[in-house]
Amino acid sequence: MTAQDVGTGDGSGAGPVETDAVVIGAGPVSLFAVFELGLVDIKAHVIDILDKPGGQCAELYPEKPIYDIPGLTVVTGQELTDRLMAQIKPFGATFHLGERVDELKRLADGRFLLRTDKAREFVTKVVVIAAGGGSFTPKRPPLEGVEAFEGISVHYSVRRMEDLRGKDILIVGGGDSALDWTLNLAPLARSLTLLHRRDEFRGAPHSVEKMRALAAEGRIRLLIGQVTALHGAGGQLEAVTVKVKDGEERLAVNAMLPFFGLTMKLGPVADWGLNLHENLIPVDTEKFETSEKGIFAIGDINWYPGKLKLILSGFHEAALMAQQAHKYVYPGKKLLFQYTTSSTSLQKKLGVR
C-alpha cells in the first residue's frame, strides 16, 4: 500500500506521516516510552490533546510533590515532566500537541492508520496507547438537560468568535478561560454577563483588573452566584436561573460558555475495536500488548491482575513494550540486551559518547 491509498494527511498534500511508532498521550509514561523505544532505534511521534507535555502531571498537579519516583526523594509533576523531556531529547520524537486521535484502524499491510481531530494522518508499524485516564475534556455542569443545548447555545470552547456576535452571552467560571473569553467577547456581544460563585478569581491578576474595569464601566455585568437551571427549546437557550446571595434571578441569555476545568474521559479509544475491561484496556504482562497485535497499552489506561496505577509501573511497562515493538519494527533482527552503563552503542544513541 502506498501513501496515496490512505488519504491526504494534514491537507498539505504531503500524505500521512509515516513512522515506526505513534505514542498516544504525552504523560510521564508516554515520555519514558519514547526513551525505551529510542534505545531500540524506534522513532516515535507523540500525540496529546493537551497543549503541553506532561499529562496529568502537568495539567492536574504541576506543583504537587510526588514521593515515589525511584531515586528522586521528591519531585513535582512539572519537574518530572521537564526531566523526562530532557532525558528523551536525544531521540528526537515529534510532538503533536492539542490534537486528539479519533480513529485507529489496521491497514491491509498490517500497519496502522491513525487520524486526529485536526485531520492529520499517521501510518505506523506500532501504536502505544499511554493515554492515562483518557482524554481531557471540558467538565459539563450537571444541569438538567444541558446536553440538548450543547453545540447550539452552550459551548465549552469558542471555535469562531463571530458566531457569538450580537448574542446575550453568559460566561461561567473564575479562571483564565472565563476571564479571557469575557475580555475577548465583550466588544462583540450584545450583552455579556460573567457569573462566578465568589467575588474572587483564580485567573491572571491583569485579566481580573481588566474585567473589573469593564464591569465598572457597565460594559459587562459581573454577577456572583451559580446557575441552577437552563430554559429554552430545541437546543436554543433563552434564559438561565441563577442562585444569588439573596434569592434567585432569571437571566435572559442565548449563549452560555461554562468553564469548569477539565476531566478525563476514555473518549475515542473505546471505538477502536480493542477489548475493554471497565474502561481500561486489558494487556498481558510480558509485552503489555492489547487484544490487537502491534497495539500496546501502558500506564494508567491498561489493566492486568495486580495492576497499580503508579508512574513507576508505567515505566516498567514501557521497557517491556519496547522489546516487543522492536520485533514488529525490525522483524528478524536480533535484539541484544544491553545496559546504558556499559554499552557503547546505547551511549552513542544517548549522545553521551
Add this chain to the structure above:
Amino acid sequence: MAKITFIQPDGASQVVEAEPGVTVMEAAKLNNVPGIEAECGGACACATCHVYVDQAWRERTGKPSEMEEDMLDFAFDVREESRLCCQIKVTAELDGLIVRVPGKQF
C-alpha cells in the same frame, strides 16, 4: 477511632469509623460511601469529594485553604459549608462529625 456520619441527598445515613490521621475522603472511600468520587486521589486537584459540613461542625473542621477554595470553583452547588473532604484530616476532636454528600459531583 472517630465516628463520621455521611448523609446522602435522600436522607440515608452511614456511620463510618475513621482512624485519626486519615482524611475524611479516605474514610469515605475505605467504607464505600456513595457519592464521594475523589477522582484525583486526594491531591486537591479535582472537586469530586465535595461535601457540606454540618453547621455544628464547621468551626472544628475549619475553613478551606486558598487552594481548596480555588478547586471548589469546579464543584457544583457550592455553599458556605462546602469543603473538599480530602482536605479534612480526621482527629479525635472530629469524633461525631456529620457531613452531607451533595446531589451531584461534577
